[in-house]
Amino acid sequence: MERDMMEHAQEMEQTINALLAMDVAAQEKLHENQQRRQKMADEVAVLREDIQKRYADEANARIEKIRQDYQSEYDAQMEKLRASYEAALGSLSQSYEKSRGEWVDTIVQRCLR
Secondary structure, three states: OHHHHHHHHHHHHHHHHHHHHHHHHHHHHHHHHHHHHHHHHHHHHHHHHHHHHHHHHHHHHHHHHHHHHHHHHHHHHHHHHHHHHHHHHHHHHHHHHHHHHHHHHHHHHHHHO
16 A cells, blocks of 8 residues: 555656646747747837838838929929010010100190190
8 A cells, every 4th residue: 555655656746747847848838939929029010110111212202203393393384484574574665665755745745734
């Protein structure tokens, strides 16, 4: 009977040691998985930043292109307006030079009446 108890105690100790070994192995596996998970989260964060930067760069390039297009259109319209203004000013100056004597005479005649 004492021998049975000794054998039973040895079996229990072996079982406990086996359970402890399985626990240690499970904890190691858990730690490995946590490290792998953290590594993947870090990689996702880096990828997210890269994607955000790429999209921001592309958006800024599109915005700059549109700004340049509008600036070119604005410059062209301003040049047309300048040319139109210069033409109108030139025409007005010619009319003034051509008719100023007549206009002065007309104004003087109306004032004298």
